[in-house]
Amino acid sequence: xxxxxxxxxxxxxxxxxxxxxxxxxxxxxxxxxxxxxxxxxxxxxxxxxxxxxxxxxxxxxxxxxxxxxxxxxxxxxxxxxxxxxxxxxxxxxxxxxxxxxxxxxxxxxxxxxxxxxxxxxxxxxxxxxxxxxxxxxxxxxxxxxxxxxxxxxxxxxxxxxxxxxxxxxxxxxxxxxxxxxxxxxxxxxxxxxxxxxxxxxxxxxxxxxxxxxxxxxxxxxxxxxxxxxxxxxxxxxxxxxxxxxxxx
Amino acid sequence: xxxxxxxxxxxxxxxxxxxxxxxxxxxxxxxxxxxxxxxxxxxxxxxxxxxxxxxxxxxxxxxxxxxxxxxxxxxxxxxxxxxxxxxxxxxxxxxxxxxxxxxxxxxxxxxxxxxxxxxxxxxxxxxxxxxxxxxxxxxxxxxxxxxxxxxxxxxxxxxxxxxxxxxxxxxxxxxxxxxxxxxxxxxxxxxxxxxxxxxxxxxxxxxxxxxxxxxxxxxxxxxxxxxxxxxxxxxxxxxxxxxxxxxxxxxxxxxxxxxxxxxxxxxxxxxxxxxxxxxxx
Numbered sequence: 001x002x003x004x005x006x007x008x009x010x011x012x013x014x015x016x017x018x019x020x021x022x023x024x025x026x027x028x029x030x031x032x033x034x035x036x037x038x039x040x041x042x043x044x045x046x047x048x049x050x051x052x053x054x055x056x057x058x059x060x061x062x063x064x065x066x067x068x069x070x071x072x073x074x075x076x077x078x079x080x081x082x083x084x085x086x087x088x089x090x091x092x093x094x095x096x097x098x099x100x101x102x103x104x105x106x107x108x109x110x111x112x113x114x115x116x117x118x119x120x121x122x123x124x125x126x127x128x129x130x131x132x133x134x135x136x137x138x139x140x141x142x143x144x145x146x147x148x149x150x151x152x153x154x155x156x157x158x159x160x161x162x163x164x165x166x167x168x169x170x171x172x173x174x175x176x177x178x179x180x181x182x183x184x185x186x187x188x189x190x191x192x193x194x195x196x197x198x199x200x201x202x203x204x205x206x207x208x209x210x211x212x213x214x215x216x217x218x219x220x221x222x223x224x225x226x227x228x229x230x231x232x233x234x235x236x237x238x239x240x241x242x243x244x245x246x247x248x
Numbered sequence: 249x250x251x252x253x254x255x256x257x258x259x260x261x262x263x264x265x266x267x268x269x270x271x272x273x274x275x276x277x278x279x280x281x282x283x284x285x286x287x288x289x290x291x292x293x294x295x296x297x298x299x300x301x302x303x304x305x306x307x308x309x310x311x312x313x314x315x316x317x318x319x320x321x322x323x324x325x326x327x328x329x330x331x332x333x334x335x336x337x338x339x340x341x342x343x344x345x346x347x348x349x350x351x352x353x354x355x356x357x358x359x360x361x362x363x364x365x366x367x368x369x370x371x372x373x374x375x376x377x378x379x380x381x382x383x384x385x386x387x388x389x390x391x392x393x394x395x396x397x398x399x400x401x402x403x404x405x406x407x408x409x410x411x412x413x414x415x416x417x418x419x420x421x422x423x424x425x426x427x428x429x430x431x432x433x434x435x436x437x438x439x440x441x442x443x444x445x446x447x448x449x450x451x452x453x454x455x456x457x458x459x460x461x462x463x464x465x466x467x468x469x470x471x472x473x474x475x476x477x478x479x480x481x482x483x484x485x486x487x488x489x490x491x492x493x494x495x496x497x498x499x500x501x502x503x504x505x506x507x508x509x510x511x512x513x514x515x516x517x518x519x520x521x522x523x524x525x526x527x528x529x
């Protein structure tokens with residue numbers, strides 16, 4: 001699943017797209033996602049994919065998106081094969097497998113251009129409870145820490161003779177136990193320390209905490225959001241009423 | 249000056265333990281003092297610190313006796329919300345007290361929780377970052393920081409809440425010698441500039457004795473020694489309680505046996521060199 005993670009990890013960027021209000025970026029990705037689902041022919045899908053590539057270019061993440069596309073396409077070859085074997089319909093099988101690529105890319109575009117900080121903001125917009133948002137923030141915040149932890153534990157266990165890459169699949173899974181136990185223990189200890197630090201910094205003191213950074217939609221953000229909705233409406237309309245349908 | 253911290257006959261026993269973690273403990277700390285707490289592992293230092301900032305008994309319940317007062321108000325009767333503003337706690341591992349994705353938002357964490365208005369928060373966050381020389385790191389993510397920088401970020405988050413009393417739990421244990429020396433210098437500077445009181449648990453006494461006003465040695469939950477670092481470290485019992493007596497003090501003690509240097513009062517390397525007729529003055 002490494003190819004997936006590569007297509008979803010945020011890296012800092014300075015493009016206009018990165019600077020958009022995160023809610024607008026979410027809107028664009030959701031609309032692209034929905035468009036992918038209502039597509040009925042390969043021509044339409046090709047248009048949607050081309051549109052995504054254009055967005056990626058604007059967001060200066062073209063190379064990463066193309067890479068994700070390639071890797072996802074490899075995976076969706078499987079979807080194509082299954083569909084083709086079952087239905088024998090070449091166009092529909094292609095459509096379904098490429099649709100999967102488009103779905104991954106539309107989601108990936110949101111995640112690679114939106115910082116965890118902005119994600120938190122989006123969650124707050126949806127009025128999720130503070131505890132839920134904070135649990136998410138902490139989980140993401142500690143990914144690099146846990147990763148480092150895992151590497152250290154693996155090195156320590158390997159130096160004591162643990163052979164991770166040996167044996168059949170069941171053996172390999174069992175080999176992970178000496179890695180997982182210290183990792184879980186470390187995490188439990190860490191969560192205790194986090195709880196102490198949270199208490200010491202007044203977590204939950206008032207029901208409505210304030211925020212240092214204010215996210216406000218600028219006029220440009222609103223214009224982009226409006227343009228996205230209009231584009232979506234036009235595209236959806238033309239899919240159903242203008243363009244010919246190629247298969248039932 | 250009045251005492252910012254008063255501990256009177258404090259005893260605490262955890263529910264699943266037969267022994268009291270802290271027993272009949274007394275301590276008074278005047279405003280602006282730097283007090284160092286030393287003693288072997290498991291001697292009750294951590295419990296004592298947690299009784300000062302309210303984690304004991306508010307988060308850890310158990311058999312509680314005696315009284316702890318911060319700024320004249322009993323910790324037991326104060327809320328954690330209240331205590332968080334009066335007592336800052338810098339934990340041993342800075343990693344586990346940085347919550348947010350950027351430095352400035354983490355410094356603001358406590359203030360956000362208290363519902364401080366945005367403009368005031370901005371001022372206090374900028375002030376805390378300036379004080380700790382981390383303004384240029386404001387937009388960095390925690391994993392992009394060195395251990396020393398993480399320590400400063402965590403301390404900035406504590407100071408942004410403007411506490412009267414700051415607790416440091418083995419603040420230099422994860423730092424290299426140079427960064428550790430910088431942290432100690434920082435503590436001295438904050439005391440001078442803000443008049444903040446510090447209670448520090450530390451094993452690296454050689455660095456801290458230079459700035460500390462008082463050294464308290466704990467053993468098995470009790471206070472066994474108390475005085476100026478110069479006096480306490482010079483006494484033979486200090487070593488028996490596992491206190492890491494700085495090398496310079498050990499040299500002075502050896503020389504004092506032959507009456508080459510004074511037999512009391514801790515000396516700095518320069519003073520010692522001068523006393524034996526060497527060094528450059």
